[in-house]
Amino acid sequence: MALSFPAELIAVSRGSRSGAAVTGDVGPGDDPWATPRRCWRKCSDVEARPVVMHSIAWQYIPTDVRWRITEVIEAAGERATGAEPLAWVRYEPDEWDRRRAAVWLRTFPDGADGLVAHADYHGRWLSPR
Numbered sequence: 001m002a003l004s005f006p007a008e009l010i011a012v013s014r015g016s017r018s019g020a021a022v023t024g025d026v027g028p029g030d031d032p033w034a035t036p037r038r039c040w041r042k043c044s045d046v047e048a049r050p051v052v053m054h055s056i057a058w059q060y061i062p063t064d065v066r067w068r069i070t071e072v073i074e075a076a077g078e079r080a081t082g083a084e085p086l087a088w089v090r091y092e093p094d095e096w097d098r099r100r101a102a103v104w105l106r107t108f109p110d111g112a113d114g115l116v117a118h119a120d121y122h123g124r125w126l127s128p129r
Contacts, residue, residue: 077108
């Protein structure tokens with residue numbers, strides 16, 4: 001039985017607002033993280049995106065891939081301007097209380113990063129900070 005790992009990352013170019021997507025499946029014996037690595041390399045070639053968001057995914061991504069993803073997002077942030085900002089929204093398990101998720105927001109070009117809310121994993125409640 002093959003492991004099916006759909007990997008789809010969509011990068012939106014600010015100028016055209018058109019998307020560039022890469023998808024793939026993983027078969028027996030394949031590295032399940034090879035396709036996401038290819039996706040991130042492809043997305044890193046696209047101009048800055050206005051919003052990057054991930055939800056309950058970070059913990060499943062190997063550390064070396066998380067570092068590469070962070071580098072790609074930060075590189076896009078370096079290209080951000082006041083007229084064309086970039087936001088990175090992270091909805092992930094709270095490191096201090098695993099019964100809830102933490103919503104973090106990092107904005108570029110200023111680089112401000114902070115906790116904006118705690119939330120239930122299934123959207124039953126949201127507590128802004």
